[in-house]
Amino acid sequence: MAKNSASDGSNARWENQEVDTRLVTLGRDPARFDGFVNTPVVRGSTVLSPTVADLEGHTGRYSYGRRGNPTLEGIEAALAALDGGTGVVLTPSGLSACSLALLSCLRAGDHLLMTDSVYQPTRRVCATVLKGFGIETTFYDPLVGGGIAALLRPNTGAIFMESPGSQSFEMQDVPAIVAVAKAHGVTTLIDNTWATPLYYRPHEQGVDLAIQAGTKYLGGHSDLNLGVISANEALWPRLKAMHGDLGITVAPEDAFLAARGLRTLKVRLERHQSSALTIASWLAGRPEVLKVLHPALPSDPGHAIWRRDFSGASGLFSIILKPVPKAGVDALLDSLKLFGLGYSWGGFESLAIPFDCASYRTATAWAPGGPGVRLHIGLEDPEDLIADLTQGFAALQAAC
Numbered sequence: 001m002a003k004n005s006a007s008d009g010s011n012a013r014w015e016n017q018e019v020d021t022r023l024v025t026l027g028r029d030p031a032r033f034d035g036f037v038n039t040p041v042v043r044g045s046t047v048l049s050p051t052v053a054d055l056e057g058h059t060g061r062y063s064y065g066r067r068g069n070p071t072l073e074g075i076e077a078a079l080a081a082l083d084g085g086t087g088v089v090l091t092p093s094g095l096s097a098c099s100l101a102l103l104s105c106l107r108a109g110d111h112l113l114m115t116d117s118v119y120q121p122t123r124r125v126c127a128t129v130l131k132g133f134g135i136e137t138t139f140y141d142p143l144v145g146g147g148i149a150a151l152l153r154p155n156t157g158a159i160f161m162e163s164p165g166s167q168s169f170e171m172q173d174v175p176a177i178v179a180v181a182k183a184h185g186v187t188t189l190i191d192n193t194w195a196t197p198l199y200y201r202p203h204e205q206g207v208d209l210a211i212q213a214g215t216k217y218l219g220g221h222s223d224l225n226l227g228v229i230s231a232n233e234a235l236w237p238r239l240k241a242m243h244g245d246l247g248i249t250v251a252p253e254d255a256f257l258a259a260r261g262l263r264t265l266k267v268r269l270e271r272h273q274s275s276a277l278t279i280a281s282w283l284a285g286r287p288e289v290l291k292v293l294h295p296a297l298p299s300d301p302g303h304a305i306w307r308r309d310f311s312g313a314s315g316l317f318s319i320i321l322k323p324v325p326k327a328g329v330d331a332l333l334d335s336l337k338l339f340g341l342g343y344s345w346g347g348f349e350s351l352a353i354p355f356d357c358a359s360y361r362t363a364t365a366w367a368p369g370g371p372g373v374r375l376h377i378g379l380e381d382p383e384d385l386i387a388d389l390t391q392g393f394a395a396l397q398a399a400c
């Protein structure tokens with residue numbers, strides 16, 4: 001496993017022991033809550049002040065539920081520390097985190113460069129919300145690297161990255177893109193949902209806004225929708241203001257679930273990682289599989305970048321099957337007992353979906369040579385998952 005912490009002094013504090021410990025201690029203050037280990041769910045809009053002077057002088061720690069709440073504050077502080085940014089805001093979903101982050105750094109007349117490998121609903125934000133506000137988007141090849149300079153316009157306000165790409169798993173050369181952006185005063189954003197700040201640290205590579213769908217690994221139990229945006233010092237005031245002005249807040253119950261997920265994030269990710277690598281390697285040797293799209297496999301075209309920039313891999317990857325009729329792919333997926341058919345990922349359970357990026361890409365062609373299946377490897381025993389896939393391949397063969 002790559003360990004960028006060994007070669008990069010800035011990551012030294014993320015050596016295993018310390019991050020493990022921080023995941024347990026961050027954002028908790030039992031003494032403040034009569035010794036209860038977890039910060040309780042505090043519900044509330046109104047916060048009372050003892051006197052008019054206190055009310056008008058905002059002397060209390062809190063002034064109004066939407067503006068701050070002990071449950072939210074704890075997890076926000078913990079996530080800000082993990083991301084290594086200046087501050088974090090929470091939003092009701094991963095998608096709203098993407099859209100809010102974009103709204104916070106763009107204005108009418110601006111031009112946005114968006115990776116063609118982005119999570120598909122984020123594309124819609126460009127085509128609907130941003131377009132309606134007079135912001136034009138150009139989609140770019142995720143492998144463009146420093147070549148992004150040729151796509152800049154005088155009014156380019158932001159470059160949005162996602163690495164690895166949704167479904168297709170291209171690794172982006174973030175430092176090369178950030179170098180160009182910085183030279184031209186352009187804001188950079190990244191959707192870091194796949195790696196989480198445990199396995200990739202965007203701010204350390206100069207990215208301004210780092211986004212996570214907390215829905216995925218932070219929640220970890222398929223029972224939460226949540227978005228997280230972490231900003232560096234330069235972008236924090238604008239992000240905080242936009243979040244406050246739009247009146248965005250999340251339910252304390254959801255913040256509580258995120259805090260609960262945080263405590264076990266590292267042990268879960270380690271298991272997702274190792275099982276996914278076991279299964280990806282096994283799949284690479286299957287006669288039905290044309291290729292495996294997983295950046296932690298040495299055969300992957302993005303492996304060198306992954307090794308250079310990331311310290312781990314999560315449990316999500318794709319396979320491209322050798323050409324088979326749709327009936328064969330459907331038979332494989334329908335026969336699976338442990339892999340559920342469903343969107344989202346990051347929970348304890350394994351999932352599988354068919355996909356075809358050709359249906360929505362605009363800047364790059366998607367012709368991988370066969371049908372795509374995306375797998376999320378959960379916390380089940382990997383040998384049981386391999387047995388499930390083995391019988392699935394038998395069903396595929398029988399249907400063709």
Ligand SMILES: *Cc1c(COP(=O)(O)O)cnc(C)c1O
Pocket residue numbers: 092093094095096098119162166191193194213214215216225226227344
């Ligand atoms: C799931 C996902 C999102 C959106 O999260 P929701 O909570 O479902 O809105 C955003 N980006 C990526 C990469 C995702 O996988």
